[in-house]
Amino acid sequence: MKTNDVILQTATKVVLFIIVLFSIHIFFAGHYTPGGGFVGGLLTSGAIVLLLLAFDMKTVSKILPVNYIHMIAIGLLFSIGTGAGALLFNVPFLTHAFGHVELPVLGDTSLHTATLFDLGVFLVVVGVTMTIIQTIGEDE
Amino acid sequence: MSLLHLAIISPFLLAIVVPLAYKLFRQIHTGWFILPLPILLFSYFISYLSITSNQQSVTKSFSWIPSLGIEFTAKVDGLGLLFSLLITGIGALVVLYSIYYLDKNKEQLNTFYVYLLLFMGAMLGVVLSDNLLVLYTFWEFTSFSSFLLIGYWYHREKSRYGAQKSMIITVFGGLSMLAGIILLYLMTGTFSITEIIAQSDEIFTNPLFVPALLCILLGAFTKSAQFPFHIWLPDAMEAPTPVSAYLHSATMVKAGIYLVARMSPVFAEHSLWLWLVAGFGIVTLFWGSFSAVKQTDLKAILAFSTVSQLGMIMSLLGIGAAALHFETVEDSYFTVATTAAVFHLINHATFKGSLFMVAGIVDHETGTRDIRKLGGLMNFMPITFTLAIIGTFAMAGLPPFNGFLSKEMFFTGMVRVLDMDIFNLDTWGFLFPVLAWVASVFTFIYSMVLVFKTFTGKFQPEKLEKKPHEAPIGMLISPIVLASLVIIIGFFPNIIANTLISPAQAAIMPPAEGYMYDAHIYFWHGFTPELFMTLGVITLGILLFATLPKWRKVYDMFPEKLALNRFYDGMLEVSQRASFNLTRLYMNGFIRTYLVYIFTFFIVALAATLFIKDAFKFDTSNVAPIHYAEVLLALGIAAASITILFVKSRMTSIILLGAVGYTVSLFFVIFRAPDLALTQLVIETISVSLFLLAFYHLPKLRHEERIRFKMTNALISVGVGAVVTMIALSAHSNKMFDSIAQYYVENTYKEAAGKNMVNVILVDFRGFDTMFEITVLGIAALGIFAMIKLRLEGGKKNENK
Numbered sequence: 001m002k003t004n005d006v007i008l009q010t011a012t013k014v015v016l017f018i019i020v021l022f023s024i025h026i027f028f029a030g031h032y033t034p035g036g037g038f039v040g041g042l043l044t045s046g047a048i049v050l051l052l053l054a055f056d057m058k059t060v061s062k063i064l065p066v067n068y069i070h071m072i073a074i075g076l077l078f079s080i081g082t083g084a085g086a087l088l089f090n091v092p093f094l095t096h097a098f099g100h101v102e103l104p105v106l107g108d109t110s111l112h113t114a115t116l117f118d119l120g121v122f123l124v125v126v127g128v129t130m131t132i133i134q135t136i137g138e139d140e
Numbered sequence: 141m142s143l144l145h146l147a148i149i150s151p152f153l154l155a156i157v158v159p160l161a162y163k164l165f166r167q168i169h170t171g172w173f174i175l176p177l178p179i180l181l182f183s184y185f186i187s188y189l190s191i192t193s194n195q196q197s198v199t200k201s202f203s204w205i206p207s208l209g210i211e212f213t214a215k216v217d218g219l220g221l222l223f224s225l226l227i228t229g230i231g232a233l234v235v236l237y238s239i240y241y242l243d244k245n246k247e248q249l250n251t252f253y254v255y256l257l258l259f260m261g262a263m264l265g266v267v268l269s270d271n272l273l274v275l276y277t278f279w280e281f282t283s284f285s286s287f288l289l290i291g292y293w294y295h296r297e298k299s300r301y302g303a304q305k306s307m308i309i310t311v312f313g314g315l316s317m318l319a320g321i322i323l324l325y326l327m328t329g330t331f332s333i334t335e336i337i338a339q340s341d342e343i344f345t346n347p348l349f350v351p352a353l354l355c356i357l358l359g360a361f362t363k364s365a366q367f368p369f370h371i372w373l374p375d376a377m378e379a380p381t382p383v384s385a386y387l388h389s390a391t392m393v394k395a396g397i398y399l400v401a402r403m404s405p406v407f408a409e410h411s412l413w414l415w416l417v418a419g420f421g422i423v424t425l426f427w428g429s430f431s432a433v434k435q436t437d438l439k440a441i442l443a444f445s446t447v448s449q450l451g452m453i454m455s456l457l458g459i460g461a462a463a464l465h466f467e468t469v470e471d472s473y474f475t476v477a478t479t480a481a482v483f484h485l486i487n488h489a490t491f492k493g494s495l496f497m498v499a500g501i502v503d504h505e506t507g508t509r510d511i512r513k514l515g516g517l518m519n520f521m522p523i524t525f526t527l528a529i530i531g532t533f534a535m536a537g538l539p540p541f542n543g544f545l546s547k548e549m550f551f552t553g554m555v556r557v558l559d560m561d562i563f564n565l566d567t568w569g570f571l572f573p574v575l576a577w578v579a580s581v582f583t584f585i586y587s588m589v590l591v592f593k594t595f596t597g598k599f600q601p602e603k604l605e606k607k608p609h610e611a612p613i614g615m616l617i618s619p620i621v622l623a624s625l626v627i628i629i630g631f632f633p634n635i636i637a638n639t640l641i642s643p644a645q646a647a648i649m650p651p652a653e654g655y656m657y658d659a660h661i662y663f664w665h666g667f668t669p670e671l672f673m674t675l676g677v678i679t680l681g682i683l684l685f686a687t688l689p690k691w692r693k694v695y696d697m698f699p700e701k702l703a704l705n706r707f708y709d710g711m712l713e714v715s716q717r718a719s720f721n722l723t724r725l726y727m728n729g730f731i732r733t734y735l736v737y738i739f740t741f742f743i744v745a746l747a748a749t750l751f752i753k754d755a756f757k758f759d760t761s762n763v764a765p766i767h768y769a770e771v772l773l774a775l776g777i778a779a780a781s782i783t784i785l786f787v788k789s790r791m792t793s794i795i796l797l798g799a800v801g802y803t804v805s806l807f808f809v810i811f812r813a814p815d816l817a818l819t820q821l822v823i824e825t826i827s828v829s830l831f832l833l834a835f836y837h838l839p840k841l842r843h844e845e846r847i848r849f850k851m852t853n854a855l856i857s858v859g860v861g862a863v864v865t866m867i868a869l870s871a872h873s874n875k876m877f878d879s880i881a882q883y884y885v886e887n888t889y890k891e892a893a894g895k896n897m898v899n900v901i902l903v904d905f906r907g908f909d910t911m912f913e914i915t916v917l918g919i920a921a922l923g924i925f926a927m928i929k930l931r932l933e934g935g936k937k938n939e940n941k
Contacts, residue, residue: 026818030896030899031893031894031895031896031899031900032894032895032896033895033896034814034815034818034896034898035815035818035896035899036815036896036898036899036902036903037903038819038902039815039818039819039822042819042822042823042826043822046822068921069921069922069925072917072918072921072922073918075914075918076914076915076918079910079911079914080911083907083908083911093908094907094908094911096892096903096904096907098892098893110893112893112894114892114894114900114903114904114907117903117907117910117911118899118903120914121903121910121914124914124917124918125914125917127918127921128917128918128920128921129826131921131922131924131925132830132920132921132924135924135925135928135929136830136833136924136928139928
């Protein structure tokens with residue numbers, strides 16, 4: 001008998017975006033308030049897991065055609081690249097830089113290379129969590 | 141690097157090209173390429189005779205490991221030269237003999253000559269090195285190449301057994317010698333033998349002196365097959381006969397003799413040296429000659445005979461050491477023993493080499509070495525028979541051969557022990573001449589057995605594999621040369637007296653300034669006790685040889701169980717089984733047992749450190765006030781943890797574990813760590829769901845049980861907890877410096893433009909750690925992926941996905 005998950009699926013459609021927004025908030029706010037790449041990444045993958053629970057694996061991979069193992073690699077590249085970029089400016093590995101930049105839409109924005117590093121962490125965490133859950137889930 | 145060094149390593153260099161010569165010139169016997177080298181070396185060393193005859197020496201140095209003060213110093217003095225001449229001279233003869241002995245179509249000649257050259261070079265290195273470490277290096281090279289040569293016919297089980305046995309025993313001795321060398325270095329600060337000899341008076345009272353002496357002697361005794369380490373030599377007879385003739389009669393087994401002679405100036409003043417060297421020597425002499433009589437294999441007789449002759453030389457060296465205790469070394473009354481040792485060393489090399497070659501010829505031409513099958517070969521092999529007569533009569537000590545002279549001198553040396561009044565020699569010293577005489581009787585018997593059982597008596601063609609005939613001339617040249625030496629030295633001993641013997645003696649017992657040893661060997665020295673001893677040996681020997689079948693049963697009285705070989709085999713087996721059992725005892729394959737070891741070690745090491753260093757301290761002065769919420773949470777977490785131990789179902793344990801995790805995140809909340817609390821909350825959720833997943837896939841148990849109580853486990857877990865608590869408390873109470881946290885508080889915004897200090901530390905101040913932590917996560921994910929996807933058993937269908 002096939003159950004009808006219409007309430008779950010509808011609720012998911014609503015809640016998903018709230019969770020994703022919250023995780024993005026936590027990620028970006030990490031430098032000033034509790035949060036950061038790690039928790040942000042975990043929350044994003046939490047949102048995807050919710051999607052997995054409400055729908056099935058095939059649908060989710062159609063909605064999000066992402067290879068999570070590539071995601072891990074890209075995340076690591078981001079982190080290491082941020083660190084290695086410092087070498088170009090003749091400062092030690094992983095020396096971060098920050099400054100205020102006038103951007104066209106956002107106006108005066110504080111930019112920090114640590115965010116790029118954190119983005120690497122974020123991507124790796126999402127990739128790792130999703131790889132683990134997906135592999136175990138697909139396993140018979 | 142001088143010509144002398146080149147001469148020493150030339151065999152190694154030639155060994156490199158031997159396989160090439162073997163592959164390229166298959167028609168020519170490889171031995172012909174080898175033969176020129178020992179001849180060349182022999183003539184080269186002859187050129188040193190003019191120097192050493194004046195009892196002078198030549199030293200050439202070459203830096204090897206300068207930072208450790210190790211130099212390859214080559215020193216040619218009387219003793220070194222004597223050995224070099226033996227090595228190269230007999231080496232040349234053995235190579236010539238082996239050319240006819242080994243078939244070029246049936247044998248692996250390349251390996252044979254490589255090993256042989258390796259051995260020759262190593263042996264030259266041993267006798268010419270002045271540096272003890274270099275000597276040791278070459279020493280192990282001889283053990284190693286001898287191992288290879290004994291196991292030359294490696295498809296035979298007995299060869300492998302003999303090779304292994306000789307390896308174990310000689311390497312055991314070699315390592316002990318290395319220990320002795322290091323002890324000598326500790327005492328003197330140098331590896332140079334010359335310098336150590338110069339300091340020998342100062343180190344005499346050093347507490348390390350006696351251990352060094354014992355270690356060095358152990359090395360010498362094992363190498364020279366002294367009782368009870370002689371057991372490897374008879375088993376080494378599985379080697380091809382040229383090898384036995386070369387290594388196990390003339391050269392390698394004399395390396396120990398060389399070592400004792402070389403180190404005599406250092407140690408000989410000590411009474412222990414005299415007693416050990418002379419004592420072991422005389423016992424070996426007796427035991428070797430006694431055992432030789434019961435052997436039935438030609439080479440086994442020769443092996444035991446070698447053992448006994450080596451014992452004889454050794455005992456002479458020991459007795460000779462006594463001479464150093466008397467004021468004047470010049471008085472030749474006691475130094476005669478050393479002269480006899482050197483003289484007999486030369487003689488033994490000549491006649492034993494030729495006898496081995498004779499045994500090889502008999503084996504080669506009849507197909508057997510068993511004296512029970514042989515007999516009456518005299519008519520088929522007249523030349524071989526003549527050679528055997530010369531060799532055995534020299535060995536038995538009959539005139540006019542050289543063995544007679546050295547045996548007379550041996551008796552002289554032994555009889556003169558009676559006149560010594562040092563080291564209790566006046567009480568037990570009489571044993572030396574008595575044992576020497578008895579052993580000589582046995583020597584006479586087995587010498588006669590060797591020659592007469594083989595060549596006379598009834599010819600038994602039905603027992604022989606081949607029809608016997610005289611050996612080819614090439615095979616006979618070498619033993620003929622050696623036998624002629626036996627006779628020449630026998631008739632004109634004084635041609636080597638002042639060229640070889642005295643210089644060697646000068647090296648063994650350095651004389652006072654300006655004194656020159658002058659050895660004179662006489663055929664006839666009047667009606668002395670030793671002459672009557674020789675006559676007695678001959679009379680009793682003939683008598684016993686004639687009645688041998690009647691008293692042979694004496695040997696049956698020695699039970700097989702007491703044999704040293706049985707002891708050796710048993711020891712190997714017992715040690716093997718014991719180590720196997722010991723390993724099986726503690727390596728039982730259960731992780732729980734290994735955890736017990738690890739935790740026990742943990743408890744013992746840490747608790748002992750706390751106790752010994754008196755480090756436990758409990759100080760409440762800087763403890764924060766305790767809030768009631770903390771107490772509540774602690775009680776909760778303790779309750780949950782303890783309940784896990786007693787619950788029946790796994791599901792409950794998992795949920796309780798989750799409860800512990802969430803309580804921890806609550807702890808983070810009240811200890812004001814929001815980042816940690818967030819992370820802990822999410823991670824705990826994920827891990828609990830993974831646990832549930834694992835639980836879901838577990839095989840169904842019939843009934844779930846709670847953990848069974850085990851006293852050891854309880855004790856260990858309580859112990860670990862207690863130790864960790866004690867360490868935590870004392871670490872907290874022993875705080876010596878302020879935290880560096882203040883720096884972060886001040887600089888988080890100023891330097892890193894952030895306000896969340898935790899995150900700034902994670903990505904900025906200490907971002908390096910974070911980088912590798914996410915790498916760890918990535919590896920874990922890949923690991924899980926690989927573990928689940930790659931199932932190689934049914935993996936074919938996954939292969940191309």
